[in-house]
Amino acid sequence: MSELRAPRGTKDLLPPESQIWASIEGMLREIYKIYNYKEIRTPIFEDTALFIRGVGDTTDIVEKEMYTFNDKGGRSITLRPEGTASVVRSYIEHKLYGASQPLKFFYIGPMFRYERPQAGRYRQHHQTGIEVLGGDSPLIDAEVISLGLEILKNFKLTNWRLHLNSVGFPECRPAYTEKLITYLSDKSGLCEDCQKRYRRNPLRTLDCKSATCKEIIKDAPLLTNSLCIECHDHFQKLQEYLKIYGISYELDPFLVRGLDYYTRTAFEIKTKSSGSQNQIFGGGRYNGLAEQLGGPKSPGIGFGLGLERLFLALQEENSLEIPLAPLDVFVVTIGGDEVVAKGWEILYKLREANISADMDLLLRAPKGQMKAAGRNQAKYTVIIGEDELRANKLLLRDMDSGEEYTLDNNEIVKFVEELERGQEQ
């Protein structure tokens, strides 16, 4: 084995798997079109400062998971660990807040995090996501969530749960944080991590997985009870809108997301699949982010959906349809240079007529060419030998039935087209 391999935590995408990915992306684009979301493509790397300021410097992503390096100009560059910060940066940079609001974007692309790989977790993974900027209406929150669920529905994924919470605003959250700190201050037995969180980012103690912390947190005051009237109202309306779409959800007062920019709505979708990385997508509202990045105050909300995890969940539910990529025609030549040249010419004509076609480029013996036709799942082979060449004829073989037809040279394109049409009906 060569010592040169794909870097740890990355993966080559080979056929036929790559075809499945292409079809997944195609389906996503269709859904986005129906919901009137437009694609945004931002750079895969950004100034490191963007993520430190955007994602938050006490988050795990920034503290230990970023791919950061200096470029030759001495700039600190980071491969994007998530999608939102870049989109908001772009929104500010191009002064899109001046356009008709809200703006509805989607993206599909790779993200990078330096972590130990495991099932459903890679150093380069792929996300699709949406961001809606320039609006604070709970109707937007409802659309974002319903669009996410629409994706799962389209892929016929059924085994999941929506967790929903509101984490309030920088205006009403401090009051709650106070209460939480007071509550926790006389509790002992918090895990090591939570001791730190307690000081730096108390909310994060809420979703700690350690059993003892869970036990302590269970009776903690609830954030949802401390929301200001506006946040409370926003949260209620969102739930009403979700109900109209028949979306069922689970209120999860301990759901706080690991990124600092969230305000009000926060949500996660967890699949019930076996692996431990079962959070397939998550997101929330980030009304303070644009301002934090130096732009005007502009509300926004979005989600990120992990494509590798979607893929895993689909595999577990067995609802992955492998798109067949059969070839219409494979050209087989039996003879010398002249026959090969003729086959080469026929191949061109077929392709010009948008018929998918190939031939054996290794100039193998006829038997080898037929084998190659079989491997390529060719529906038909066009066989040309010395006899056909002399008579200006071709032999068309149906690879399923074994039937063969003798055709005039110039009949072939029309004949294949008719056969194709016949099959579709």
Add this chain to the structure above:
RNA sequence: GUGAGUGUGGCGCAAUUGGUUAGCGCACCAGAUUGUGAUUCUGGGGGUCGUGGGUUCAAGUCCCAUCACUCACCCCA
């Protein structure tokens, strides 16, 4: 960053308590079928057993290190 497991031809596996030319299936190539595939039969190519060191008369098999993969913790998509 922490812990556990695994590492043999392209893929999936095997090799008795360390014992002599490391096997099998699939795949690949060729022939049977000198103008034709997916079946069948026959034959063939391909492995310094992840890498480096050590123990031993002898190591795929034991020990150490290292790398990679897998799974889990942490966290996230």
